[in-house]
Amino acid sequence: MDNLQLLISGLANGCVYGLIALGFVLIYKATEAVNFAQGDLMMLGAFITIGLTNTEYMGLPFWMALPISLGLMAVLGYLLDRFLIRKMFGESQTSVVILTIALGFVIRFAAGLIWGHEPQTLQNPLAGKELALGGLVLGMEDVAVIIVTVLLTWSLYVFFSKTKMGLAMQGASQNQLAAYYMGVPVKQVQGLIWALGGVVACVAGILFAAKGSVDPATGLIGIKAFAAAVIGGFGSLPGALAGGLIVGVIEPFASRYIAAGYSQIAPYALLLAVLIFRPHGLFSQVRTKKV
Amino acid sequence: MRIVFKTDYMQDIRPWKDGYQLSLYLLLLAVAIAAPWWLDDFYLGELTNVLIWAIAGLGLMVLTGHTGQASLGHAAFLAIGCYANIILVEAGVPFMIAFPVAGLITGIIGATVAVPALRLHGIYLAIFTLAMSILMDDIIVLAEPITGGVAGKYAPPVGVFGFMVDRWGTPNEFYWLTLGVVVLVTLGYINLLRAPLGRSFIAVRDSEVSAQAMGVDISRTKTISFGLSCMVTGWAGALMGLYAGAFNNETFSVVISIQLLMMIVIGGLGSIHGAFFGAIVIGFLPQFLSISKEYVGAVFGGSTVAIPGLEFGIFGMILIAFILFEPMGIYGRWLKIRTWFELFPFYRKDMFKRQKSYLKTERLR
Numbered sequence: 089m090d091n092l093q094l095l096i097s098g099l100a101n102g103c104v105y106g107l108i109a110l111g112f113v114l115i116y117k118a119t120e121a122v123n124f125a126q127g128d129l130m131m132l133g134a135f136i137t138i139g140l141t142n143t144e145y146m147g148l149p150f151w152m153a154l155p156i157s158l159g160l161m162a163v164l165g166y167l168l169d170r171f172l173i174r175k176m177f178g179e180s181q182t183s184v185v186i187l188t189i190a191l192g193f194v195i196r197f198a199a200g201l202i203w204g205h206e207p208q209t210l211q212n213p214l215a216g217k218e219l220a221l222g223g224l225v226l227g228m229e230d231v232a233v234i235i236v237t238v239l240l241t242w243s244l245y246v247f248f249s250k251t252k253m254g255l256a257m258q259g260a261s262q263n264q265l266a267a268y269y270m271g272v273p274v275k276q277v278q279g280l281i282w283a284l285g286g287v288v289a290c291v292a293g294i295l296f297a298a299k300g301s302v303d304p305a306t307g308l309i310g311i312k313a314f315a316a317a318v319i320g321g322f323g324s325l326p327g328a329l330a331g332g333l334i335v336g337v338i339e340p341f342a343s344r345y346i347a348a349g350y351s352q353i354a355p356y357a358l359l360l361a362v363l364i365f366r367p368h369g370l371f372s373q374v375r376t377k378k379v
Numbered sequence: 380m381r382i383v384f385k386t387d388y389m390q391d392i393r394p395w396k397d398g399y400q401l402s403l404y405l406l407l408l409a410v411a412i413a414a415p416w417w418l419d420d421f422y423l424g425e426l427t428n429v430l431i432w433a434i435a436g437l438g439l440m441v442l443t444g445h446t447g448q449a450s451l452g453h454a455a456f457l458a459i460g461c462y463a464n465i466i467l468v469e470a471g472v473p474f475m476i477a478f479p480v481a482g483l484i485t486g487i488i489g490a491t492v493a494v495p496a497l498r499l500h501g502i503y504l505a506i507f508t509l510a511m512s513i514l515m516d517d518i519i520v521l522a523e524p525i526t527g528g529v530a531g532k533y534a535p536p537v538g539v540f541g542f543m544v545d546r547w548g549t550p551n552e553f554y555w556l557t558l559g560v561v562v563l564v565t566l567g568y569i570n571l572l573r574a575p576l577g578r579s580f581i582a583v584r585d586s587e588v589s590a591q592a593m594g595v596d597i598s599r600t601k602t603i604s605f606g607l608s609c610m611v612t613g614w615a616g617a618l619m620g621l622y623a624g625a626f627n628n629e630t631f632s633v634v635i636s637i638q639l640l641m642m643i644v645i646g647g648l649g650s651i652h653g654a655f656f657g658a659i660v661i662g663f664l665p666q667f668l669s670i671s672k673e674y675v676g677a678v679f680g681g682s683t684v685a686i687p688g689l690e691f692g693i694f695g696m697i698l699i700a701f702i703l704f705e706p707m708g709i710y711g712r713w714l715k716i717r718t719w720f721e722l723f724p725f726y727r728k729d730m731f732k733r734q735k736s737y738l739k740t741e742r743l744r
Contacts, residue, residue, distance in 0.1 A: 122502050175703050181501050182449045183702055186644050189637055190698035197692025205688075304688070311509065311633075318506050353517045356510040363507050364495040 093224060094340045100230035100299065102336020103237035107292035108313035109320065109328035110241060111285045117248065117323050118257040118281035121173060121184045125192040126289055127310015132195055133161045133290030134210065134297035134306070135203050142211050150212055158290050165286025169279045177264075192307060200304040210297035233295045240291060241329045248325065257281055315359040321369025330371065334358070394569045411558055415551040423550055429662035430557045431618045436643050436654030437564055438611030443640065444649040445577065446604040447584030449501070452508030453612050453639050455515035458631035460485040460613025461620035465532055466525065474537035474544075482613040489609020493602045512633045519628035531627025534620050546622050557618055564611055568651055571607070580604050584649075641698050647710030656709040660697070665690055707731075 111126040123129075139145045140153035148156075172191065176184050217228040248254035259267040260277045268274050296302060312335060320331025335355045343351030362369060383390075383397050395401040415423055439453050463484045467477035496507050519526045526532070536545035544552045571577040579600045582590035591597055620626050638661065646657025668690060705712050711731070719726040 172699065172703070179706065182443075182505070183644075183706060185449070185502065185505060186641060187699060187702045190641065190695040190702070193691045193695030194699065197688045197695065200688045201692075311513065314506060315510060318503070322502075353514060356514050359510045360507065360514070363499060363503060363510075367498050367503060 094344065095337060096224065096226060097230060098337035098340045099333060100227075100233045100336070101339065102316075102333035103233045103329075104292055104296050104299070104332075105309070105313045105316045105335050106329040106332025107237055107240065107288060107295065108310055109317035109332045110244065110325060111288045111292065112314060112317045113320075113323060113325055113328040114244065114288060115281060115285045116261075116317075117325070118261050119173070119278050120181070120261050121176070122181065122188070122322075123285065124185055124188040124310070124314075125195060125307075126285065127313060128192040128195040128199075128307035129161070129165070129286060129289035130293040130296065130310065131302055131304060131307040132164075132199055132293070133157060133286070134293030134302045135199050135208075135304075136160055137290070137294050138208055138210050138297060138302070139203065142208070154294070157294070158287050161286040161290035162283040163286075165282040165284070165289075166279050168286075169282035173282065174275065174278065192310070196304045196307055203304075205303055205305075207301035207303040208297070209301045210294065212294075212298045214298065227299075229295075229299045233299060236291065236295060237329065240288070241325060244288075245325045253277075253280075312355055315355050318369055319359055319362050321371035324369070324371040327369060327371030331369070392573050394566075394573065408562065412555070414558075415554060420550050423554055424546075425662060425666065427546075427550070427554045427557050427622060429658045430554075430561050431615055431622055432639075432642065432661050433655045433658035434557075434561055434564055434618065435612055435615035435639055436646065436658050437568055437651065438608050438613075438615055439639055440643050440649075440651070440654045441568070441571075441580070441611065442604055442608035444643060444653065445572070445584060446580045446601060446608075448601065448604065449505045449640065450508040450608075450636075451505045451640055452510070452512035452515075452633075452636050453608075454631040454633060454636035455508075455512045456485050456489055456609045456612040457616030457619060457635065458515050458519065459488055459609075460616030461626060461631070462519070462526055462532070463613065464617035465534055465620055468535060468537060474539060477537075478614070478617055481617045482610045485613025485616070486606045486610030489612075490602050490606035492609075493605030496605070497598050497601055509633065509636070512636045516628050516632060527627065529627055531625055531630075532620075533625050534623070537621065544621075546624055553621070557622075560614060560618065564614070565651060572651075576600075576603065638694075641694070643708075645698060645701050645708055647708030650708075650710045652713070653708050653710045656713075660709070664694060668693060 108126055108130050111129070112123060115121060115123045115126070137153055137157040140148050140157055141150050168191070172187065173184070176187060214228040214232055219226045219228055219231055248258065256267070256272045257277050259270065260272050260274045264274055293302070296306070313332065316331035316335040317328050318331070319334055320327030320329070335358070338354045338358060339351045342354035385391065395404070414426060418426065435453070435457060438456075439450065442448050442450055460481050464477055464481035467480060468474055472480070492511065496504055499507050520528050522528075534546075536543045536548065538544070539552070539556055542552055543549065544556055546553050579590065579595045582593060582595050583597060583600050587597055590600075616631070623630060642657035642661045643653055644657070645660050646655065647653030701708060707714070715731055718730065
């Protein structure tokens with residue numbers, strides 16, 4: 089029973105990692121850029137929602153604040169692409185990585201300036217409620233996290249593989265020039281995917297802030313989510329979720345069955361092992377390149 | 380306008396272009412050696428710090444700037460160098476032996492790490508090294524009997540040619556020690572770049588396929604590059620440990636890795652100057668910020684409150700500005716200014732235009 093409890097809480101944590109990883113993968117899948125600021129965007133989304141909802145700030149009802157903050161993050165994501173990332177067209181991947189790391193610094197600084205450095209929790213309608221399931225006691229937040237994550241991953245997966253826009257996004261990433269010739273509006277597609285990335289980050293942030301507390305340094309769990317994305321295989325949406333779940337579950341079990349100090353190490357050790365033995369992740373999408 | 384007439388093939392291989400350039404650098408060296416006489420102790424310490432960062436930057440520059448392998452984990456090698464040096468010194472090995480050996484150990488570990496990393500490209504390599512840097516923090520804590528764990532270690536004064544050198548006791552001697560290492564590493568670097576090995580590094584950076592076609596052994600080149608880079612970084616780490624005096628697992632956190640990479644990007648990737656320019660920015664930015672904050676406070680009154688995270692915020696903004704407007708860093712800007720003066724009326728706007736390429740992925744789905 090203990091193990092089951094551990095598993096469920098690990099899964100709920102893993103879902104948050106998975107959601108951030110989903111943001112990475114979305115942007116990578118459509119623009120081939122790696123957004124190291126995704127964790128910080130998540131933190132920003134959480135803080136925007138806190139700023140709208142919590143009584144000490146604006147005190148709006150939660151269900152009203154939700155669409156506003158999602159919209160704000162979508163606009164922010166679009167603007168980031170419009171004014172920063174689009175300028176990097178044709179530059180190397182490493183420059184984009186460094187740009188987004190710097191962006192993360194700036195976002196962390198801005199959030200600290202506006203909302204302070206104290207950890208804060210989102211006041212939400214699910215807080216404190218519990219679900220008893222035959223001996224298992226689950227926090228409603230955990231259940232909500234798992235449900236939302238699975239739904240979101242599924243709908244994004246369908247969006248990418250079935251809709252015209254999703255296919256256009258994949259095309260734009262595989263060969264920008266060819267996609268442009270085929271009539272794909274590459275710039276618009278890129279702007280849209282960054283907006284979508286902002287929304288996913290916001291959802292992850294809201295769930296994270298509802299489960300625990302956020303402070304400006306929270307964005308650093310983006311690194312862990314990054315490990316999740318790589319374990320799952322960069323570029324695969326279900327892979328990102330699976331990677332997130334693996335990382336989320338492995339942490340509590342490592343700290344319980346090996347030693348407390350090892351729960352930090354386990355995800356990264358797993359990451360190194362995956363990179364060494366399966367360099368492109370468990371759900372690999374890369375075949376050998378032909379010159 | 381200064382024109383160098385080439386009359387000899389050796390002139391292309393010589394480390395300096397002409398006597399004028401050589402004399403400029405010798406002058407710079409003389410000014411640097413005389414620094415303890417024209418700087419007070421505080422700024423001398425800051426200058427030492429800048430030089431140590433420059434060594435670390437040179438180390439990373441070999442790998443990232445000249446071999447094209449981005450590493451987000453060089454703080455791990457700083458840590459290895461630092462701990463190896465202090466542990467050897469504590470075991471009774473003289474510093475003059477412990478210091479080079481610490482670099483060698485770091486280099487060997489780096490080359491070993493490179494073997495699995497060789498299969499990884501671009502972003503995957505960055506993640507691999509990032510994970511390594513995070514792991515190093517925990518490994519230091521877990522290996523407490525050797526490393527002192529969270530409590531950390533203290534750097535004892537070390538003997539160099541019979542002098543006892545200590546960061547606080549004898550800042551001048553410590554500065555000269557650092558300067559000596561900087562000069563040796565820089566000379567070695569210049570020499571490397573005109574040797575076949577350095578040329579093959581650059582070939583691998585520019586195109587692995589073409590380099591292979593020209594007979595460059597890619598995995599060997601990358602491994603050596605990793606090894607050399609880590610060796611120099613290890614020396615920087617050893618000096619950093621001596622400079623800090625006390626250190627533990629958090630001294631060489633992953634933030635330092637990221638800062639190091641950003642430093643060489645700001646300075647200018649792929650140039651020795653870049654490591655130094657970047658180190659100056661990193662080293663003096665905190666001082667500059669605190670001075671300018673005082674100034675702003677004096678003008679507008681009362682705004683001298685400490686803003687947490689300001690340094691990183693400003694740093695991020697500078698970096699974004701550089702990547703957008705001057706991807707070649709400070710050194711690139713300097714090259715443009717110098718060319719403008721050298722060619723005075725004939726400089727054209729597009730002289731440094733870079734060719735753009737459109738993106739293609741290796742993924743199939």
